Amino acid sequence: SQTIHQWPATLVQPVGSPLSLECTVEGTSNPNLYWYRQAAGRGLQLLFYSVGIGQISSEVPQNLSASRPQDRQFILSSKKLLLSDSGFYLCAWGLARDTQYFGPGTRLTVL
Amino acid sequence: KNEVEQSPQNLTAQEGEFITINCSYSVGISALHWLQQHPGGGIVSLFMLSSGKKKHGRLIATINIQEKHSSLHITASHPRDSAVYICAAHPGTGNQFYFGTGTSLTVIP
Numbered sequence: 001s002q003t004i005h006q007w008p009a010t011l012v013q014p015v016g017s018p019l020s021l022e023c024t025v026e027g028t029s030n031p032n033l034y035w036y037r038q039a040a041g042r043g044l045q046l047l048f049y050s051v052g053i054g055q056i057s058s059e060v061p062q063n064l065s066a067s068r069p070q071d072r073q074f075i076l077s078s079k080k081l082l083l084s085d086s087g088f089y090l091c092a093w094g095l096a097r098d099t100q101y102f103g104p105g106t107r108l109t110v111l
Numbered sequence: 112k113n114e115v116e117q118s119p120q121n122l123t124a125q126e127g128e129f130i131t132i133n134c135s136y137s138v139g140i141s142a143l144h145w146l147q148q149h150p151g152g153g154i155v156s157l158f159m160l161s162s163g164k165k166k167h168g169r170l171i172a173t174i175n176i177q178e179k180h181s182s183l184h185i186t187a188s189h190p191r192d193s194a195v196y197i198c199a200a201h202p203g204t205g206n207q208f209y210f211g212t213g214t215s216l217t218v219i220p
Binding site for chain 2: 044059088090097100101102104
């Protein structure tokens with residue numbers, strides 16, 4: 001069976017510090033991978049998606065970036081965090097374009 | 112206007128009540144998902160629908176393609192059903208889902 005992992009589960013970082021969130025998927029090959037952000041009281045916002053190693057599409061311009069160094073690994077990064085980057089970050093995977101399964105999420109607080 | 116609208120935004124029910132959450136969408140879709148997000152934050156996929164009706168335990172999801180409307184029903188609600196329920200629609204092309212802002216359900220014992 002397939003599972004998706006995210007870490008860390010929670011993170012508190014100062015403004016201006018770097019960020020690296022990791023997502024890995026087990027039990028499948030060549031999944032589509034997605035990064036979402038959910039700000040407090042708001043819906044899910046797609047940040048990045050990837051259909052293969054090294055292939056990243058950005059949906060929202062911002063100070064975040066994503067990378068996919070391996071087939072089942074998706075990393076969300078920032079060189080300098082802003083207060084507005086606080087939120088709940090969810091990774092998701094899917095094989096079919098219209099199917100997604102979500103990870104447990106990372107709650108990021110930028111102070 | 113959002114492509115996916117949910118109602119109500121907040122819902123409080125007594126244990127045992129029958130609950131309905133509604134989702135309307137304005138785009139053509141290939142699939143509609145109902146998701147459940149518990150206070151811890153993780154999201155679980157409940158249903159994926161492209162037509163008709165699906166049932167899983169006390170949960171029932173229906174979709175009317177002509178009316179561009181879907182409903183999630185919970186029978187004999189229980190406090191453990193307390194969560195945010197999110198409707199998500201895929202337009203059939205591209206990699207973007209359209210998400211509703213969620214319905215926060217609280218079931219009181």
